[in-house]
Amino acid sequence: MIGGLFIYNHKGEVLISRVYRDDIGRNAVDAFRVNVIHARQQVRSPVTNIARTSFFHVKRSNIWLAAVTKQNVNAAMVFEFLYKMCDVMTAYFGKISEENIKNNFVLIYELLDEILDFGYPQNSETGALKTFITQQGIKSQTKEEQSQITSQVTGQIGWRREGIKYRRNELFLDVLESVNLLMSPQGQVLSAHVSGRVVMKSYLSGMPECKFGMNDKIVIDKQGKGDATVSIAIDDCTFHQCVRLSKFDSERSISFIPPDGEYELMRYRTTKDIILPFRVIPLVREVGRTKLEVKVVIKSNFKPSLLAQKIEVRIPTPLNTSGVQVICMKGKAKYKASENAIVWKIKRMAGMKESQISAEIELLPTNDKKKWARPPISMNFEVPFAPSGLKVRYLKVFEPKLNYSDHDVIKWVRYIGRSGIYETRC
């Protein structure tokens, strides 16, 4: 159980401090600042034990969120809560920054009172919270409204209130994936996986029942129809609380009553048959002690009709670089001394294309015997398809009580594939 929660700015000053249990004293605040934020060596572990007290922290830009406990608490639960807390704050006031937190501290305390009770996490669904914790002043609610809030918050479907009405029933579905890769210089895939999220934004009236279908290999195989090659094998997945897990377990169908507004329906991970959008071919040649020649070719590996965006290739340079000359056909390349890397940016690139950069790096001879470790070349991009191969097969909406049918709902589906840690050794 969480004993307390503190929010610090980058200097270690406390912005928010909420203590839920008596076993956490004021000195815990200082202990975390001294031992983690101001630690001489950077603290990399998200869990720190100081004097029999555990601190779980996450960092968002320059803001530290730390949950404190003296008990043997489920660490995964605490981190899940902290992430949720970040989501809630983002939903309420946008980016988590020192200024935003200072401006909204009353709201944050109110939220903390609601989503943690004596250290036990409570309903942290933004949609539900927004019905009774608002940034505007409390407007006096009628008795009915109050009782409705109570029954809704304590009821079975805590994430959706009744009586929502929209003129246009709309539904947005985004498949967001990040593809991670580690490739050997010879082009052999050493490790690759895709972690994806299905994010929905629903504006639907009443209490609709939704059914979501995708090309999950198990479902396709069970139905025995369709091409097995277009199905994907999902290694593991997690769902929003609205999804009926019993149904997923028995039929592997995803059915749910959606919350109103934006939410994350599911998360998943795949490791097989990943479409790698880009291939990086590095060529590094050391010419004597004072010169290094680097040539990097990138090849796009998807349909020519699609366009990749925000492509950025980061080529690390040795620590004793004294000068760099770069030639590239496409995009812009620059040596960034502050990051010890050549950064090559391309705005757009179509599929099945190839582009290359070559650089001459001059080195300063040093008396250091250490050899350059050759860190991998990393890459960032965004492509308009799902590298895992996931396809949305259907998304059906049933609302028997109100008079709109599945056909009346306007649905938007979008795929975005981004790079996670996309690295090629050189």
Added chain:
Amino acid sequence: MPAVSKGDGMRGLAVFISDIRNCKSKEAEIKRINKELANIRSKFKGDKALDGYSKKKYVCKLLFIFLLGHDIDFGHMEAVNLLSSNKYTEKQIGYLFISVLVNSNSELIRLINNGIKNDLSSRNPTFMCLALHCIANVGSREMAEAFAGEIPRILVAGDTMDSVKQSAALCLLRLYKTSPDLVLMGEWTSRVVHLLNDQHMGVVTAAISLITCLSQKNPDEFKTCVSLAVSRLSRIVSSASTDLQDYTYYFVPAPWLSCKLLRLLQCYPPPEDGAVKGRLVECLETILNKAQEPPKSKKVQHSNAKNAILFEAIALIIHYDSEPNLLVRACNQLGQFLQHRETNLRYLALESMCTLASSEFSHEAVKTHIETVINALKTERDVSVRQRAADLLYAMCDRSNAKQIVAEMLSYLETADYSIREEMVLKVAILAEKYAVDYSWYVDTILNLIRIAGDYVSEEVWYRVIQIVINRDDVQGYAAKTVFEALQAPACHENMVKVGGYILGEFGNLIAGDPRSSPLVQFNLLHSKFHLCSVPTRALLLSAYIKFINLFPETKSTIQEVLRSDSQIRNSDVELQQRAVEYLKLSSIASTDVLATVLEEMPPFPERESSILAKLKKKKGPGAVSSTEQEDGKREGGELNGGGERGADSTIAASNASTPSPSADLLGLRSSGPVSAAPPSAGSLLVDVFSEAGPAAPAAAVNDDGFLRDLEPPTESSDSLLAEGPGDSDSAPPSVVSEDPAPPMPQSDELLHKFVCKSNGVLFENQLLQIGVKSEYRQNLGRMYLFYGNKTSVQFVSFSTSVTYTGELQSQLNVQTKPVEPLVEGGAQVQQVINIECLTDFSDAPLLNIKFRYGGALQNLTLKLPVTVNKFFQPTEMVSHDFFQRWKQLSQPQQEAQKIFKASHGMDKEVLKGKLLGLGMALLENVDPNPENFVCAGVIQTKAQQVGCLLRLEPNAQAQSGEQMYRLTLRSSKDTVSKRLCDLLAEQF
């Protein structure tokens, strides 16, 4: 480029530093630093020459980055280049970088040394100073090696500037401290000493630090400095405050130099030369006089400087300890300081007085200040000063003022600081003992001490009281009375209970006459404290009770009642329980006479140094004691280790001892008569082992054998009758063959030797019979299978075998045979199992006697059973180090057996190896430095003991006569074993 406009301010550097300071986060700082490093690298690339200013700036930036905690792996070359610049600032930055970032990179060190050398010989004083500072700052061994010879020359050269001399002296001091072996003063000594006469006070100040350090190491060489120092000192002391200009500090002439001179003089005994001594005494008197003069300034610096000199002078006076006049004056001076406003001065005065008190001349003078010191102890606000005051009181105490001082200290103890209480207690205890005229006073004092500060009274203190009370019978009665009274207080300290229990137990009878302290009252008083005490105290009280039983028989029943109570006799603490039980039994069984003897009054303790004093010493000088303590610890650790080894050994021995027992049982099976079909479970393991190895000897067969043997004797006797019959009747050729076992065949020894290095093979063969051997050994047990093959087509009748071993062997070996079938068909083979147990090492072999009738003729042959002591070897693997260590341990002459003999076979390495392996020892590779030699190690397992053996075989292929020779050396813990093995083995090669 106009160098002037850029000046010393490096704008780039300032901007960079302010950038770093403005960074919001660590990441931003690292980015900024990376950027700057890349910039500097591009500047240092070398394709364009940098001017000195930029070089200086970038080196500065690198230095700053390094000091921020980042690694710098370049720029050293540029820094070295800066050394050759002619501008002071550039050179200075270069030296700064080098002294901060120097690493023992050989080529750079050479360049740096070169730069330094150039500067040293440049005649430019500032450059020389820079170079000297750099040497001193780095102070590495390499630097010392390069310049230790050069610097003394600079130091004493006539044309060296004063400032350079100063630096050179301090630089030399630094090098001497880091590597004294490289700084050889020899020829320079006298000239360095004469620097004390230098005109320049700065040079003298610097030189005196060097001389002090050097003279501490070899005082004799620098003896001449004493007179020079004295004259210098007298010149300073007698000078008017304006004479020395720059070196006058707040009207005090050259205070630092004076202090250093006085300190240098403290390295030597008082000067023997009367004139010098007179002059010195004059100086010291002047210093003491000056202290009396009214201050020339109200500034604290003035008095500080003056007092610094004064305290050094007093330290010197104390060091000499030969001028009563001066000592008394010093003491009076310090007495004035005792009441000074300045806490520091009071502290220093008390500290110096402590040393003064130990001098015979000034002891009395110190004593006059006793009131002041006691006052200081009571009123001083600073605990460290109070501590000093207590020290001084302790130091000035003697018989005349002991009572007063002890009383004062006791009264102070009640309010004393917790940190010094224990020390105070020890001091009081020591003083009370040391100066006690009247032992009742002593007892009072100590009991008071326990009452006031019981928690801080260590065990030594109350042990000591008891020792003294027991040793002095005049005080015993008083002590008993006093402790009795002290114990009557409602709450008294546990230490008091201990002392009370002990003393009443011993001398309670002395006060028993008084009805107020009758025996029962005493006992009840003690017992009322019993339940509040810790276990050791309770144990002590129990002992006091049993003593009571002896002293006062009337208390016996009461005390027995107490001892019998569950809380004593069933106490969870073993010690208490045991005492209660034993004392109870002792009191109820033993007669009064026995009790009186057992519980007699303690005899006086032998006189020895007070243990308290030792404890105080320990508290005072942890350094002095710790080394011995460490040694103790080490010894203890060593013992512990040794104990551990011993423990391991003994467990091994135990396991060895325990394993044979079941197997012995197994082997003893047959002697225990008929057995059931199943083997006993205890031995089953061993049976398994053996049955796996040997095809025969199933349990059932053993059983059958048992029956056979039981049946055997009659048949044999009838056989013998039969045999005798024809023998007698026709006196046939085999008449030679008698019924008695024949003497061993002449070749039996040779046969035996064949089996030293192997365990299987054909033991004997003639036209009739072939005897094969197969054997297995395990620890001290062996099993041998003998296969008797009938080579003829006619059956042998009355076939019997027996093993005989006589004399010594009977105590050395235990051999059991299983009888064989009396009938051996032609061409058939019978098998016999022989179990052998080695009791102790042996040298002879048992005899195997075989008798049978072949075609009516009695055959009788006797062989030696191929059992040799080496069969019971257990190989031991060890590394070279261990081997030679053990080899050396077995170096007594009787433990070694050596033979040099001619090779009877070829010197094939592999064959030799095979033989040595067959011997049963472990053949150790890579142990002997000569690869031609063989070394082996093994342990002979016998029932009685284990005998470790080491073997070394040195083949010599080209001896003088061209013959191949061996030298065989055996060492074992038992002489007979070495000898026997050596004999056995000599036949093998």
